[in-house]
Amino acid sequence: xxxxxxxxxxxxxxxxxxxxxxxxxxxxxxxxxxxxxxxxxxxxxxxxxxxxxxxxxxxxxxxxxxxxxxxxxxxxxxxxxxxxxxxxxxxxxxxxxxxxxxxxxxxxxxxxxxxxxxxxxxxxxxxxxxxxxxxxxxxxxxxxxxxxxxxxxxxxxxxxxxxxxxxxxxxxxxxxxxxxxxxxxxxxxxxxxxxxxxxxxxxxxxxxxxxxxxxxxxxxxxxxxxxxxxxxxxxxxxxxxxxxxxxxxxxxxxxxxxxxxxxxxxxxxxxxxxxxxxxxxxxxxxxxxxxxxxxxxxxxxxxxxxxxxxxxxxxxxxxxxxxxxxxxxxxxxxxxxxxxxxxxxxxxxxxxxxxxxxxxxxxxxxxxxxxxxxxxxxxxxxxxxxxxxxxxxxxxxxxxxxxxxxxxxxxxxxxxxxxxxxxxxxxxxxxxxxxxxxxxxxxxxxxxxxxxxxxxxxxxxxxxxxxxxxxxxxxxxxxxxxxxxxxxxxxxxxxxxxxxxxxxxxxxxxxxxxxxxxxxxxxxxxxxxxxxxxxxxxxxxxxxxxxxxxxxxxxxxxxxxxxxxxxxxxxxxxxxxxxxxxxxxxxxxxxxxxxxxxxxxxxxxxxxxxxxxxxxxxxxxxxxxxxxxxxxxxxxxxxxxxxxxxxxxxxxxxxxxxxxxxxxxxxxxxxxxxxxxxxxxxxxxxxxxxxxxxxxxxxxxxxxxxxxxxxxxxxxxxxxxxxxxxxxxxxxxxxxxxxxxxxxxxxxxxxxxxxxxxxxxxxxxxxxxxxxxxxxxxxxxxxxxxxxxxxxxxxxxxxxxxxxxxxxxxxxxxxxxxxxxxxxxxxxxxxxxxxxxxxxxxxxxxxxxxxxxxxxxxxxxxxxxxxxxxxxxxxxxxxxxxxxxxxxxx
RNA sequence: GCGGCGGUAGCUCAGAGGGAGAGCACCACCUUGACACGGUGGGGGUCAUAGGUUCGAUUCCUAUCCGCCGCACCA
Numbered sequence: 001x002x003x004x005x006x007x008x009x010x011x012x013x014x015x016x017x018x019x020x021x022x023x024x025x026x027x028x029x030x031x032x033x034x035x036x037x038x039x040x041x042x043x044x045x046x047x048x049x050x051x052x053x054x055x056x057x058x059x060x061x062x063x064x065x066x067x068x069x070x071x072x073x074x075x076x077x078x079x080x081x082x083x084x085x086x087x088x089x090x091x092x093x094x095x096x097x098x099x100x101x102x103x104x105x106x107x108x109x110x111x112x113x114x115x116x117x118x119x120x121x122x123x124x125x126x127x128x129x130x131x132x133x134x135x136x137x138x139x140x141x142x143x144x145x146x147x148x149x150x151x152x153x154x155x156x157x158x159x160x161x162x163x164x165x166x167x168x169x170x171x172x173x174x175x176x177x178x179x180x181x182x183x184x185x186x187x188x189x190x191x192x193x194x195x196x197x198x199x200x201x202x203x204x205x206x207x208x209x210x211x212x213x214x215x216x217x218x219x220x221x222x223x224x225x226x227x228x229x230x231x232x233x234x235x236x237x238x239x240x241x242x243x244x245x246x247x248x249x250x251x252x253x254x255x256x257x258x259x260x261x262x263x264x265x266x267x268x269x270x271x272x273x274x275x276x277x278x279x280x281x282x283x284x285x286x287x288x289x290x291x292x293x294x295x296x297x298x299x300x301x302x303x304x305x306x307x308x309x310x311x312x313x314x315x316x317x318x319x320x321x322x323x324x325x326x327x328x329x330x331x332x333x334x335x336x337x338x339x340x341x342x343x344x345x346x347x348x349x350x351x352x353x354x355x356x357x358x359x360x361x362x363x364x365x366x367x368x369x370x371x372x373x374x375x376x377x378x379x380x381x382x383x384x385x386x387x388x389x390x391x392x393x394x395x396x397x398x399x400x401x402x403x404x405x406x407x408x409x410x411x412x413x414x415x416x417x418x419x420x421x422x423x424x425x426x427x428x429x430x431x432x433x434x435x436x437x438x439x440x441x442x443x444x445x446x447x448x449x450x451x452x453x454x455x456x457x458x459x460x461x462x463x464x465x466x467x468x469x470x471x472x473x474x475x476x477x478x479x480x481x482x483x484x485x486x487x488x489x490x491x492x493x494x495x496x497x498x499x500x501x502x503x504x505x506x507x508x509x510x511x512x513x514x515x516x517x518x519x520x521x522x523x524x525x526x527x528x529x530x531x532x533x534x535x536x537x538x539x540x541x542x543x544x545x546x547x548x549x550x551x552x553x554x555x556x557x558x559x560x561x562x563x564x565x566x567x568x569x570x571x572x573x574x575x576x577x578x579x580x581x582x583x584x585x586x587x588x589x590x591x592x593x594x595x596x597x598x599x600x601x602x603x604x605x606x607x608x609x610x611x612x613x614x615x616x617x618x619x620x621x622x623x624x625x626x627x628x629x630x631x632x633x634x635x636x637x638x639x640x641x642x643x644x645x646x647x648x649x650x651x652x653x654x655x656x657x658x659x660x661x662x663x664x665x666x667x668x669x670x671x672x673x674x675x676x677x678x679x680x681x682x683x684x685x686x687x688x689x690x691x692x693x694x695x696x697x698x699x700x701x702x703x704x705x706x707x708x709x710x711x712x713x714x715x716x717x718x719x720x721x722x723x724x725x726x727x728x729x730x731x732x733x734x735x736x737x738x739x740x741x742x743x744x745x746x747x748x749x750x751x752x753x754x755x756x757x758x759x760x761x762x763x764x765x766x767x768x769x770x771x772x773x774x775x776x777x778x779x780x781x782x783x784x785x786x787x788x789x790x791x792x793x794x795x796x797x798x799x800x801x802x803x804x805x806x807x808x809x810x811x812x813x814x815x816x817x818x819x820x821x822x823x824x825x826x827x828x829x830x831x832x833x834x835x836x837x838x839x840x841x842x843x844x845x846x847x848x849x850x851x852x853x854x855x856x857x858x859x860x861x862x863x864x865x866x867x868x869x870x871x872x873x874x875x876x877x878x879x880x881x882x883x884x885x886x887x888x889x890x
Numbered sequence: 891g892c893g894g895c896g897g898u899a900g901c902u903c904a905g906a907g908g909g910a911g912a913g914c915a916c917c918a919c920c921u922u923g924a925c926a927c928g929g930u931g932g933g934g935g936u937c938a939u940a941g942g943u944u945c946g947a948u949u950c951c952u953a954u955c956c957g958c959c960g961c962a963c964c965a
Binding site for chain 1: 892893894895896901902903904905908909912913914915918919920922923924925927928929930931932944945946957958959960961962963964965
């Protein structure tokens, strides 16, 4: 009967995980119910870009969200997790352009706008499906019936509504300003889409001759090719060196154009020569200087980054090629020298091309009116960053923010709803495509060719996914605002801040209560994963080799929130070991159940000491893990549950349970079976958000109440289980067992070899130890177990002294006196040290006076225990000496 | 220049005002009726450095060193 087959069989992660996910989907467990009895709890998933596949960072992010949403669902919330994908304008367009070019050797212009865009849609369909299957493979319990894409009709409607509203309120405007331009992508970029990289470049000193022949003025520049756009040279008004040349005129090289010397305190006299060429069309600072002095702006570059007709004979050359040629000519003319110069050069975030500050007409969002409330809401704690330090980063950015350039010269994205009139030149911005110009009534309208920055639509994600603006009574009313957002710190500016100000503006509510910021997943050497390093790890490969459960557990316990983590396969293996351990422990439980077992707990009076202990620990673990999870301390919570399951449940309780399961007293069998089942059930529930698959699989085989562990109630605080007496008692029993084992090990006595064990406890522990005798018998294998405060120890023995019990093994003929003396004297030395330490501490009047009473009391108890132990160890040590002397005397 | 993070056992990381923990690795023993992805026992840390606060600091404060990151400027 004991050896019946476990219904669990062999663990096959791949087959099992796929099958379970399918079943969850079929049963609709992921769908938010809308149950009015339940409180809603909502998370919107940061939509992955449809550019390609998911990486470990996505896996971490989604695991965190799934963990939270699964716990909340079990806690009885109407939990909603909205999945989706982002169209990722530049990134996706670039990928598809590359694909078209590679496969057909054609550019997007060869295809034409409509044909190209339909190619991108095809790409989107394909990769959205890849991403969907990857998220599923991870076990994400998101509500697929509410999946969204940033370019869905509803979300596009939201984009248009937002654009038009902001335009009407004067918060969106079009203008000719310096923006960041990527000549490769041929589009404008926002400030944060530019990545600055420290580079070794050159500082060129060029001498411009005065028109009146009175010598030259030497300027310093890093970009000599822009000299064709120079409209002035500026010096500091207070700079004595140049005061006399202000107002004079200079002649530019390569041409006859003359420019004035002006004074502006923007100039730093310490830098370079103290004289700066002013090129308003190609430098943001120069642009401002130009405006202050009413200077013209000469744009000398094409959108591809080539010099245009203003550059004379250099027209048509690429900007870097032109720079070389210009420098060469100026050097031979003797008017240019160069020095090495370190400076940060902006690169396109998507393609790495050096970004060009470029004057062009673009659409902007006026930021200040939006940024102020967005800062407030975080400052007031209505939205909280976890860890809190990220709120500083957020607030710092918002307080220094410049207007947001939102137009992109791309084809993939939301087309800007602005229409220009061919007759009056007026602009019409409207919710529906206009038939006629609002200014003059002409029907000769053409829509702006450009699309909006992807982040413009992502910024609306928390409410656009819920039906805003069309359906405000449905999901939006119930599930917005959301409770939690989980994302990486790299996206705080791009996305989090923008969602917050857009939500505040359009819904008057912050979009989330908590923003969880996690760190980066790095490789085993601490480097970022990157294509160029070739160190990428596909989460699907990890799942394939181990399991989604293991990957999830590893990621979520790998580091504290906000801290970067290194990805080590060894740690996935460790997580997999836990999965296996859970599986095997469950097999044990199941193969020891009787078919007619009724689900439930044994009555309190039927519970064994071990039962009481494990229920107490279950209770502790439940409280602690719940507290930690609710504080978003996932790694801590994972550890708490891990330790309970492995150490308390497997190493101790299961071993102890064997006494009752296989023992002679049949009455104890059923209570133990019930406790095993109960504790396993609840431990699985605690583990489920971490490891959804294996816990579901096991739970299905368990006597249970419910259809799926996904919807089983989250374990609650159960006062009835609180049992400090059982906890203390078992702690002592465990100490005793451990000590006996240690003595056996030190004396090389295998557990299979029986040996007499004598325990001399303090009287108050007599009953507990007596009760625990069957456990000690099973785990220590004594030939005879004596438990008696007055027991006499045999002459030939080894001993161990605990605070509350003395332990002796009877070892006739086996005691190595000198080894034993060494061991005891080490022990004695250690105890003496501790006693001394505590005596000194307690002799300190300041300590007694100022430390909390409880601490002082604790230290006194410690001292007392140590003193007693020392006394006994010293006595034993002395006894050995006399035995040794006797032997020598013989 | 401004700001942030990290420096704890060989490795990766937790932790916390009252003489430091885990996983992996290591050593010894064990095929004990769930599990060798296991069991039992063990070794290993002046908690980066120097000051300060405190009865007490590895934990709080200051400075320094080392590693990393963000922002700003860069003609």
